[in-house]
Amino acid sequence: MFELDVRSRKPIYEQLMDNIKELIMTGVLTTDAKLPSVRMLSKELTVNPNTIQKAYRELEREGYLYSANRKGYFVAPVDWIKPDEKLNELKPQFQQLIQEAIYLGLTKEQLVEWFEETTKGGNVDDSR
Amino acid sequence: MFELDVRSRKPIYEQLMDNIKELIMTGVLTTDAKLPSVRMLSKELTVNPNTIQKAYRELEREGYLYSANRKGYFVAPVDWIKPDEKLNELKPQFQQLIQEAIYLGLTKEQLVEWFEETTKGGNVDDSR
DNA sequence: ATATCTGTATTATTTATATTAATACAGATA
């Protein structure tokens, strides 16, 4: 279910966050879906419980998850993320990447193509 | 000339690399332009010389700079970077960002708009 | 030629952070 690389420069908890975000964004995990408990996932991935918790708590802070009174962690509704704010945070990252890509020869057409590959591949859940 | 934030999570040498890349990509620094010496920049930024050298050497490895026999570091021609390979490395980064942005409501039109803002703002040097 | 600039290299130390480890508490659930 999750792909972690302990040799990567990127911290395990961040890799975990990316993995979970992707499951949410592709619609595999929908609103109110329950995530594996800290301890279970810890055993499954042979990673320390604290590391799992750090990822969960961070995702909660960002609005992707919520935790209910010792019942577990669950997927939060999209609008808890404050999508507009988040998009504005993403913009400079995009523009830095775009600038570098343009320098390397990226055309507008190719960028649009990449956009459409993404929409085609991922099954977005409209009911959310 | 350079903007560094010692409190950032991103290492100083990586911030320096980003800064230099941007100067190259916006055409402020063109092919064969000389960069400040390791020691000078070290003093100017009050950063350890080794940190500067790490940034320079890494940019050399990536093909953005070259160093000539104790004469200094200089901007390399674009094609030393192997643009096609680099673009392929950039693609997955783009798609991850695009996927998240789509989840947050990004439209194709907005992405194209961001692309055009980038081309308009930066003065790309065609003579390269 | 000589002082001074350049990159290059090496070794040690400090600092920050990620990760693991070992526990403990208290509410939720079966």
Next chain:
DNA sequence: TATCTGTATTAATATAAATAATACAGATAT
């Protein structure tokens, strides 16, 4: 009531970034 859950705390370990202090040798300008 036993066992699940999240939450919290403290300590130890590992890794990497950054600083520090030097040294060597080629390039350059005076």
